[in-house]
Amino acid sequence: MSRTEDEIEDSSAPLIEHLAELRTRLIRAVLAFVLAFVVAFIFAGTILDWLLIPIEASMRQLGNPNPVMQYTAPQEYFFTLVRIGMVGGLVLGFPFIANQLWRFVAPGLYKSEKAAFLPFLIASPAMFLAGGAFAHFIVTPLAMKFFLGFADASSLLTAILPDSTGETVEPAARQGIEIVFQGKVNETLDITLKLIVAFGLSFQLPVLLTLMGRAGLATSVGLAGMRKYAIVGILTLAAVVTPPDVITQVILFTVVYGLYEISIHLVRRFEKQREAQLRAEGLWVDPDEDVAAEEAEAKARAEAEAAAKDDPIFREFDDEEEADKAAEGEVWDIADDDDAKDGGKGDKG
Numbered sequence: 001m002s003r004t005e006d007e008i009e010d011s012s013a014p015l016i017e018h019l020a021e022l023r024t025r026l027i028r029a030v031l032a033f034v035l036a037f038v039v040a041f042i043f044a045g046t047i048l049d050w051l052l053i054p055i056e057a058s059m060r061q062l063g064n065p066n067p068v069m070q071y072t073a074p075q076e077y078f079f080t081l082v083r084i085g086m087v088g089g090l091v092l093g094f095p096f097i098a099n100q101l102w103r104f105v106a107p108g109l110y111k112s113e114k115a116a117f118l119p120f121l122i123a124s125p126a127m128f129l130a131g132g133a134f135a136h137f138i139v140t141p142l143a144m145k146f147f148l149g150f151a152d153a154s155s156l157l158t159a160i161l162p163d164s165t166g167e168t169v170e171p172a173a174r175q176g177i178e179i180v181f182q183g184k185v186n187e188t189l190d191i192t193l194k195l196i197v198a199f200g201l202s203f204q205l206p207v208l209l210t211l212m213g214r215a216g217l218a219t220s221v222g223l224a225g226m227r228k229y230a231i232v233g234i235l236t237l238a239a240v241v242t243p244p245d246v247i248t249q250v251i252l253f254t255v256v257y258g259l260y261e262i263s264i265h266l267v268r269r270f271e272k273q274r275e276a277q278l279r280a281e282g283l284w285v286d287p288d289e290d291v292a293a294e295e296a297e298a299k300a301r302a303e304a305e306a307a308a309k310d311d312p313i314f315r316e317f318d319d320e321e322e323a324d325k326a327a328e329g330e331v332w333d334i335a336d337d338d339d340a341k342d343g344g345k346g347d348k349g
Helices: 003-042 044-051 053-061 076-108 111-148 185-202 205-214 220-225 227-241 246-281 287-310 312-348
Strands: none
Touching: 003 044, 003 076, 044 053, 044 076, 044 185, 053 111, 053 185, 076 111, 076 185, 111 185, 111 205, 111 246, 185 227, 185 246, 205 220, 205 246, 220 227, 220 246, 227 246
């Protein structure tokens, strides 16, 4: 076997080992997700009741003592529970999935890189849970009250009301058509999950920007200079991912912009820590001093070139070079003239 073939086999072995390890990690992650999905599906009904708490509270505050949700297709409620099971399975299985990802990536990182990356891996799910909880307990109730508040409280009574004697009476009839809210389970769940995911991802902003600052991809000065563009981007995000009500959009904008400012301070803090560490190691170079040194070097180079041009010795060499070039030009001109004369004689002949 040749030396080249040995080198190829040696270099391909680590790749095969990495692919085998990746396959093992992916299989374990998928199995963890399936197991978490089964557990979440078993308790999907309870999770659905918890997710519907904001709209239930809003309907009761608007005068409906018996909030009712409905589904209009035989399979709708089942697939709603399946959807809850998938989301719940992803949430429950994320720690194990993230652990498998970390154990695959960590061997290729330096010790300092591991120490820098691991806190962000822990902070990311924590911030997502914080954003989801903020959306569920604060934003969703406000959104539900905003939407349901357009209807009259009496029109929200979907059940027969008991009176003080214990007998049941129907609401007094009135002219016109009553507008009654008959909420569907899947549509209401869509609004709730959409807000939870939107705020959960928005709370990842400090983690992402701080990680970029730690890696040197972003600076506090650059982020501060991008404020006006960040405001436009956050407003656009709030208009797209939230329901079309001003209250929810303003809340999302306020929260995300506040997180953006927090990110700037965190990046500035990491920059100060990095500067202090480099100064302690004697490796820090002040940007202003570096620019001044470059300017001084460029100035010295220009002065040296100017002095070289004024030097008589260099001027004498330049004159000699110019004279040699002129002589060569005359020789070529004489040669061209002789060729022309010889060519003329040949024509005459």
